[in-house]
Amino acid sequence: MENSKICIIRNDKIGDVLLTCPMMHTIKENWPSAHITVIVNELTYPIVKRVSSVDEVIVDYRQQFRVSNLVLVKKVADELKKQEFDHIFFAYMDPLYIVAAALANIKNRIGDGNNLILSRFITKKVSISWHDFTKHEIEQQIRLLEPFSDEPLSIASPEFMFDDDLKNDVKALLDSDAIENGYIVIHPSYGEGNRGWPAQEYANLIDLIQTRTSLRVVVTGSDKEKDIVDVIFEQTETKPINLVSKTTIDQLLGLIKESQCVIGAETGPTHMATLCKRPVISISPTKYTKPFRWGPFGTNHVVIKDNESCDLICHTYKKNCQEDYCLKNIKIEHVFSAVNFIINQEKFPKNQLYYWFKTSATVAILIEDLSDDNALEATINLLKQENIRWFLCTSKQSIKETLSGVYDNIFLANEYNLKKWVMQFSVSDVTVIHALSKPNRLWIESIKKLVALKLDREPVVVEDSSTFTNIKDLLDCYLSQTKELSMTSK
Structure with a gap:
């Protein structure tokens, strides 16, 4: 793929986009002269702009052209054709872009061959095996490069460009104690397929951290988590730094990069911590969400999960469970012990696949x-x-x-x-x-x-x-x- 123009489609959620960043960097590491363009949505645009291996970022054409789907397919096909891409990788199998790429006659269209309908428009099919619990989401994305390499490719960690303006913006969000002594980021939100640890438990954990260590706690999130965050701030005696709805997405990335640890479910901010090589305490209670696919990859981390007492079938996409079996077994002292443990470790776990098996x-x-x-x-x-x-x-x-x-x-x-x-x-x-x-x-x-x-x-x-x-x-x-x-x- 040397000297070729490459397009990557990843216009979906924050976490999914972040877990595709290693693929972008792996392409550049193995084919340095390749020109990489990534198509993302408006929300994730600022993050991908900071990935050093990406040459160009385009906002999803859906958000640029407000027209009917039939007209949109033709417009997207025209735009893709203008770019003269040699290869287009569907890290996200978006039907609109798959059909548009075929209409644009892009020679190499690479995607998951298991989709019986959309795979008809794919010229190089890679069969992604989602029941393979030895493959993380990051590794599954790297597999899309298999048609172009005779040997397995090593995963390259992405590098984010942090300029002085961003660093100063992050400092301005913190108080002097956090800057001097360090801080832990707690993100109480959780993505689809998971459940959130109760707000009261997070409040008690914050008090433990801020009374028994010198570290400050920074709480992040969006307006969607307002009810959870309100409870946290009402119940804490030692008030954390409230940055809920007060950061841009790249400021959040910069904030996490300088943190001592990130605590939360397997969602966007914990994936940011993974890519920035910051320690993670992953609180993902449900049986359905497993670290095999979504856990902190290649960074120090502890998985907090205990489903021993749950006797229900867990499929949180199909059924909104009201029971608390998976939540009540996660004790504050376990999470606090994990914090003290992980921030002092050089490397843990030594073998993440063995560790994930043992925990899940x-x-x-x-x-x-x-x-x-x-x-x-x-x-x-x-x-x-x-x-x-x-x-x-x-x-x-x-x-x-x-x-x-x-x-x-x-x-x-x-x-x-x-x-x-x-x-x-x-x-x-x-x-x-x-x-x-x-x-x-x-x-x-x-x-x-x-x-x-x-x-x-x-x-x-x-x-x-x-x-x-x-x-x-x-x-x-x-x-x-x-x-x-x-x-x-x-």
Whole structure:
């Protein structure tokens, strides 16, 4: 792609745009002479303008031309044709731009090949496997570059250009204590697919930080979070710095870059912290939102999550849950301990994929015979040592009777009662089904597909009766199987 004109379409939400910035920088690192244009919406324009590897930023033509969709497609096609792009990458599969790029006859149109309708307009299809929990959103975007490289590409961290004016603007927002002693940013908002930690808990956390450390707390957000923020400021005894609706988006980026730590759900500001290599405390309560895809990538972080007591199917896009199981287990002292821990660490976690598995995965151990109970005992012991959620499942009454004196978390159902199996795996939010003996292929595939209808992802089936002696080998077995499935789905 040397000496070529490249366009990247990413005209959606702030967090998604931020997680595509490494792709922009990776292109420039590998093809330095490429000219990169990014099409974004008005809100994210100031951020992408500060990415050093981007040559030009264009505001979404929807926001420039106020015309009907039919006229708009033609206008966008004309604009794309004028630019004479050689390649157009659909980091966001926007139907308008996909059709317009085809009308403009752009030679290389690269996007996710799994969309049966839109992929007809894509000339270079990359099959993005969203059930592959070994791939973060950043890594999935990098995969769009696969058609142009024979070797896997290393992810390049984007560099943001911070001029003196922006630095002075940020200082003007802070008080002298924050400038001298440092500060933590708390962003109580949360994106779709997640739930927010209660405002009262944030208020208590702020008081802990500002009484037990020398750090100040800065609260950020927009008018959408006014109700939450009002409660926080009413309940805090040690008042934090209130920057809600008082920063531009690039000022927020500059503020986060100079912070000691960012606390909040997996949303725009925590993604900013990730790209600026600032420590993150990720408070993402729901089972549905997992760090595998959206967590802090490549920066020091702690994930705060405890779904042990939740016995509901979690799909926050489909159902607005009113229960508080996932919220009440997140204790203030745990978050405060995480703050003290993470700001003093050189590198944590050492292996983020292992760490994400330990904090967010559930393993169902499928056992249909007891010919090798050493493998069963070894697997359970390793999972218990690392506090990874697990349970046993079987269709054999005799196996449950034999093991019930040793283990109390055994699920039993007739093999043909698919409804019961699917409900159990969905409620338990199963990530891996570890089969210690070979299951019926049609049966297990049916369960996977039916669970995917409820959770939007398939559990990974691992058939392995090895007696593992350490957790690294066991997790490598789970993760390598997932990667193999992802490769075969291309």
